[in-house]
Amino acid sequence: MRFQGKTAVVTGSGRGIGSAIAIELGRQGANVAVNYFRNRAPAEETAIAVQEAGGQAIVVKAHVGRKEQVVHLVEKAADAFGGVDIFIANAASGVPRPLLEQDDREWDWTMNINARSLFHGVRAAAPGMKAKGWGRIIGITSMGARRTLPNYGIVGVSKAAIETLIRYYAVELAPYGITANAISPGTVLTDALQHFPAWERMIAAARARTPTGSFVTPQEIADLVSFLCSDMAKSIVGQTIIVDGGYEIVP
Numbered sequence: 001m002r003f004q005g006k007t008a009v010v011t012g013s014g015r016g017i018g019s020a021i022a023i024e025l026g027r028q029g030a031n032v033a034v035n036y037f038r039n040r041a042p043a044e045e046t047a048i049a050v051q052e053a054g055g056q057a058i059v060v061k062a063h064v065g066r067k068e069q070v071v072h073l074v075e076k077a078a079d080a081f082g083g084v085d086i087f088i089a090n091a092a093s094g095v096p097r098p099l100l101e102q103d104d105r106e107w108d109w110t111m112n113i114n115a116r117s118l119f120h121g122v123r124a125a126a127p128g129m130k131a132k133g134w135g136r137i138i139g140i141t142s143m144g145a146r147r148t149l150p151n152y153g154i155v156g157v158s159k160a161a162i163e164t165l166i167r168y169y170a171v172e173l174a175p176y177g178i179t180a181n182a183i184s185p186g187t188v189l190t191d192a193l194q195h196f197p198a199w200e201r202m203i204a205a206a207r208a209r210t211p212t213g214s215f216v217t218p219q220e221i222a223d224l225v226s227f228l229c230s231d232m233a234k235s236i237v238g239q240t241i242i243v244d245g246g247y248e249i250v251p
């Protein structure tokens with residue numbers, strides 16, 4: 001129960017990786033604010049799973065692409081549990097199309113949800129973390145932050161922005177006992193993949209390239225989040241940790 005008495009905000013935690021993270025933190029004793037935007041039912045299921053695992057949970061509707069709603073999410077968690085100790089920027093969105101076919105609205109939508117949500121969330125949560133002398137910030141990115149992927153341009157830019165923000169937060173906040181790191185998963189089989197053109201072919205190619213021959217699971221990402229949020233990882237600062245079964249080391 002390494003997070004007994006700690007409170008975590010996990011954006012986009014109704015399903016997929018975010019849900020797994022919320023449940024794992026709950027298993028370790030954390031209070032968790034489960035966030036959703038459109039579909040409340042999966043978020044409620046995640047909250048129940050958090051509680052069954054041993055934590056406490058509230059469900060908060062918030063469009064994290066909007067500053068006032070990110071602040072609302074953090075404040076709701078703080079009001080319910082007495083502060084926010086862990087902020088996980090997991091929510092992600094984007095329209096899978098070539099860059100030249102994207103418009104301003106799609107750019108703003110993607111950047112706001114993926115990157116600005118981290119900026120506004122940390123700004124809301126950091127003062128409380130500084131007052132306690134302890135905090136953890138984690139951004140979930142992707143391999144598209146470092147290499148080009150088909151139809152992934154704007155999302156890749158937003159993920160690269162997260163990794164850069166994390167490095168600056170790490171330097172600025174480390175003196176206050178707050179660590180910031182990013183996790184870059186390889187191919188994770190979630191519903192989001194089905195929005196990409198020819199996604200089944202993409203998955204088959206990824207499996208063939210990966211040395212382990214298997215995909216990363218949401219639970220594996222959740223386990224790493226749990227470790228990075230623990231005091232065992234207090235000297236891991238400002239890093240982007242790749243979890244991809246060896247995909248990126250294959251030429």
